[in-house]
Amino acid sequence: MAGGSGRVSGRLVYVVGRFPSVSETFILREMEELERRGLHLSILSLEPGDEVVHERAAALADRTVYRPSPLSLGSLLAVVWTSVMRPFGYASALLFVLSGSVRWPRTAGELVRSLVAAAFFACALRGSRPRHVHAHFASMPATVGLLLAHILETTFSFSAHARDLFTDEALLIDRKLRGAEFVAVCTRYGLEHLRRQHPVSVGGRLNLIHHGVDVVELMPLPHPEPSDEAPLILSIGRLVEKKGFPILLRAAAILRQRGVDFDLRIVGSGPESDDLRRLASGLALGECVRFDGAMAYERLMPIFQRASLFVLASVVGGDGDRDGLPNVLLEALALGVPVVSTRVSAIPELIEHEETGLLARPGDAQDLAEQMERMLFDEELRAKVIEQGRMAVVTRFDVKENVAQLADLFTAVMSRRR
Secondary structure, three states: OOOOOOOOOOEEEEEEEEOOOOOOHHHHHHHHHHHHOOOOEEEEEEEOOOOOOOOOHHHHHHHOEEOOOOOOHHHHHHHHHHHHHOHHHHHHHHHHHHHHHHHOHHHHHHHHHHHHHHHHHHHHOOOOOEEEEEEEOOOHHHHHHHHHHHHHOOEEEEEEOOHHHHOOOOOOHHHHHHHOOOEEEOOHHHHHHHHHHOHHHHOOOEEEOOOOEOOOOOOOOOOOOOOOOOOEEEEEOOOOHHHOHHHHHHHHHHHHHOOOOOEEEEEEOOOOHHHHHHHHHHOOOOOOEEEEEOOOHHHHHHHHHHEEEEEOOOOOOOOOOOOOOOHHHHHHHHOOOOEEEEOOOOHHHOOOEOOOEEEEOOOOHHHHHHHHHHHHHOHHHHHHHHHHHHHHHHHHOEHHHHHHHHHHHHHHHHHOOO
């Protein structure tokens, strides 16, 4: 076994919203590293996975248990089986659902669906000796995870990220915090938000554990020899409001008006796809903007190799949703691609202005264009941020080092349960 975590018997149960997910490769990296350190995972997913994913996800996806429809025969039989075979645990979970539904009626739907899912998963886990349940995201995965822990009469923890912290999507967050052995939060910004919003419930449970990347796998790429081709500006993310793609397109139009030659590639899919294509056409960017759709992780490497600049124009959405610290920024810096982003949420925890990248005011296309132009043409600045950006990732966002902290927490909790 690698690393310093002690070996423990039994299964670590991971509850996720969707696996594999093209926008959540950090969960894949985390699970791979935990298993490398000797922990045995059972993966439970509330929704089917994406088709376009990292090729390494296939092996874990084959072992993943997926929730069926709450009204399916399998779900209903699982509820009956669980109530008979685990009567005390099921009664505890049912009491949680009933008390929550009475006290907070708007939670009733999610609680009932989560109880059915937890019963199905408990049935699927029979014979596997589950020792601890961990959920990714404080929203419905944590609801299912907490109820599953009740049924299995075991311990519970969860990881909180971004949307689940900054919108009203996560129900009963106080009760989840109080029921958790610990809570992993991936940014200082998110941790302080939880502490301010739930000062009584958090206790000493909060742990800052950054996501990470494999800094050996993601080495700076050899860039092509200088040519007469226009520099490539790359942006990757789901096509949703918080990613700020309309701002990026308007900044690109400003650069074109100034006579700056470039190509812009936007990789990702989402509900704003058609609107963004229309906006690009309206801004007369059709010849220099390419929308690639969602793309498997391995196919991104040649694009990063060509990129002169990576841009993520994050904003705060109308519903409060915002990025935490997008992993694609870690990947860009690890690969030696300079970054321009915005002062939103935890992004400044990685991108320090004029040190590890450049930051623009969120929602300000003019300022974003200024920072993009600086990074494209200031060779001294580019050299500085390429070197210091990678150093920041290596020293603070190495997946092996950061998952070691999480593995130690799991080992401590699971070792107490003999």
